Amino acid sequence: MSEKTPAAKPRLLYVDDERPNLVALRALLRDTYEVFVAETTDEAFALLSGHDIPLVVSDQRMPGMTGTEFLEKVAAIYPDCIRMILTGYSDIDAVINAINRSQIYYYFKKPWNETEIRLTLSNALESIMTQRRLVESERRFRSTFEQAGLGLAHLELGGRILRANGKLQEFLGTTEAELLGTPLGDWLPGFDPTEPLGHPGQLVVREAPVATPQGERWSRLTSSVSLDGHGKPDYLITLVDDLTERRQTEELVLKLYHVVEQSPLSIRITAKNGIVEFVNPSFTRMSGYTAEEMVGKQADLLLSEQAQEADHKTLWDCITSGAVWQGEMPSRTKDGRLLWTRVTVSPVRTRDGVVTHYVTIKEDITERHRLEEQLLQSQKMEAIGQLAGGVAHDFNNILMVIMGYGAMLKGDGLLAPEQKEKVDHILEYADRAAQLTSSLLAFSRKQVMRLQPANLNDIILQVQKFLARVIGEDVQLRSAVSAEPLPVRVDSGQIEQVLMNLVTNARDAMPGGGVVTIETRRQMIEECGASTGEHPAPGAYAVVSVSDTGVGMDETTRTRIFEPFFTTKEPGKGTGLGMSIVYGIIKQHNGFINVYSEPEVGTTFRVYLPMYRMGGAAEESAAVPDAPGRGTETIMVVEDEPSLRRLLDSILTEHGYRVILAQDGADAIEKFQGTPPGTIALVLMDLIMPRMNGKEACEEIRKVDPEMRVAFTSGYTREFIDIRDAMAEDVELIMKPVQPTELLRKVRDILDRSATPAA
Secondary structure (H helix, E strand, O other): OOOEEEOOOOEEEEEOOHHHHHHHHHHHHHOOEEEEOOOOHHHHHHHHHHHHOOOEEEOOOOOOOOOOHHHHEEEEEHHEEEEEEEEEEHHHHHHHHHHHHOOOOOOEEEOOOHHHHHHHHHHHHHHHHHHHHHHOOOOOOOOHHHHOOOOEEEEOOOOOEEEEEEEHHHHHHHHHHOOOOEHHHHHOOOOOOOOHHHHOOOEEEEEEEEEEEOEEEEEEEEEEEOOOOOOOEEEEEEEEEOOOOHHHHHHHHHHHHHHHHOOOEEEEEEEEOEEEEEEEEHHHHHHHHOOOHHOOOOHHHHEEEHOOOOHHHHHHHHOOOOOOEEEEEEEEOOOOOOOHHHHHHHHEOOOOEEEEEEEEEEEHHHHHHHHHHHHHHHHHHHHHHHHHHHHHHHHHHHHHHHHHHHHHHHHOOOOHHHHHHHHHHHHHHHHHHHHHHHHHHHHHHHOOOOOOEEEHHHHHHHHHHHHHHHHEEEOOEEEEEOOOOOEEEHHHHHHHHHHHHHHHHHHHOOOOOOOEEEEEEEEEEEEOOOOOOOOOOOEEEEEEEEEEEOOOHHHHHHOOOOOOOOOOOOOOOOOOHHHHHHHHHHHHOOEEEEEEOOOOEEEEEEEEEEEEOOOOOOOOOOOOOOOOOOOEEEEEEEEEOOHHHHHHHHHHHHHHOEEEEEEEHHHHHHHHOOOOOEEEEEEEEEEOOOOOOOOHHHHHHHHHHOOOOEEEOOOOOOOHHHHHHOOOOOOOOEEEEOOOHHHHHHHHHHHHOOOOOOO
């Protein structure tokens, strides 16, 4: 069917097989109507299909089909148009029957009356237009009712459902047939029909959960009363809005809000131009700035001066390109403190991808940053310590040769007195060199310690007379030792060296004179670590404090004071090793040291040494050792250093021992396997050798003879060696450098013990 064209005048179709009648009626009505005429029913149906014609008038007598038959077919196809007929008296019965069947609105008798026709057509047209408006209104209402985005129901005043749209049916998971006639309260428990009736002209809103086939859903019920033309309640209207997704979204938003509010991380939201719009409580705790002080301000308020130029530009270049920026930077707090923070800045985009805001998340990593610096410092000191320890170890081999041959030469009775004096000088300076290696090992914490029980107060009093000569006349030395004994197990010589270095350092900090104070006391250390990041074992400690009234140190100097080769003195006036050696000695004693200092106030060093519980019996004083005895046993000497190998051969041979020399572990195994069983009484070997070290060689030798006595020589301590699992616990260790008499005494002692593999 083609689209029907709109009309400027009301349209009327007149069907008559007599053309004069068609012409006459058209001429009569064309001033008011747009008149279409047809001589046959086929022409009439063609016009009806192409035009919207509300009025149809037909002659009763037509060939092939009467007017009433034609109008019955029109009614079946176009029920919304008004149908009228022209008839004579002879056809009146058929017309009346058609009227009774509601197929004809009115009939005109021939000849027609102009006034009657005009009046009847006008009334009919008004009737059909009114009917069409009602139909259109009903269509629009039904369309609105069905297509509403909310569930919609009309109810009786008692609450029973009169109609329900598809959205409500979908929400409740049912059909309109199941809903009609049932109380809405059966489906929506939150609905009470008396509420809107009690408030006519107002909306009543309630939210409540609803059980549906999809599970519990949240709904909002909006009810009102529809009034009739007399202002009386006619029926109820209820809107049902599914709030489930919105409520879930609100709960999610609330949850996210609580997460942001309770987050331990600082969170800040800024607009695209950098103006702060939101900060969480952690932001306030970290920065000191409240939300009132920050909202509306520029975000870079918290950047430190050193971060403003480089970091700030890099950050903004990154996020303005749409990327996420991560990094570490300093931030300034409200009270001026400088924090190190790990920062993540992310752009916030709309659904269309447009950046509107930025979220900045900060984590305070000041403590971690400080610990990392300490770790780097510790690693640096450890690396230099490894170097110093290695140098000292190799130098000990050289010193042992010098001291060994010097001692042998000094014992030669053929030397003249002046020659012995020169030998004494050689041995004196070799001993000084040994003290130098001891300092290097102290710095690297690998030196040999001779730990003895002692009262820390006695050590202070003993060394005080030497310290007075060191500091000079313009510096006063004061001491305040604890009234109670402070028993410790220490190498007294090394503790004296610590005190000497600390007092010397204090003297240099007071070029115009001042006061140095040494104090001792007892202190309990709890589980928490010290302020410098040390984590000592809890327990009782003996504390010695060395304070001065000198120039003090700034924070940068204080944090580097124990760094190797760091010195504040002029070039050529300090090696930078003094405080590093102090640090190494204290750490090897399982203690720790703190330093407190402020510029122009002074400095205090506090040394903590673990307290030692003295035994019940008095400590025996060391007896003067006897001269080493001679022997006749066979000893295998394994040493990769040729000069030291020759020295050991000479020392042992001169005292009656037979010696088998081997240059490394592999050579030792080969020669041991080639010697008759029971010949070798002791294997004396270096611990660190090329091709095969001492531990590996010892294991192979013990496979041949499990009872073989083995002694190692090394410049490292047993603790240092055990950490590297370089030797077994049942093996004797002789530390380098060693004097010939001490070596012979040690060898004799091992050989004279019972026949067991371990010393």
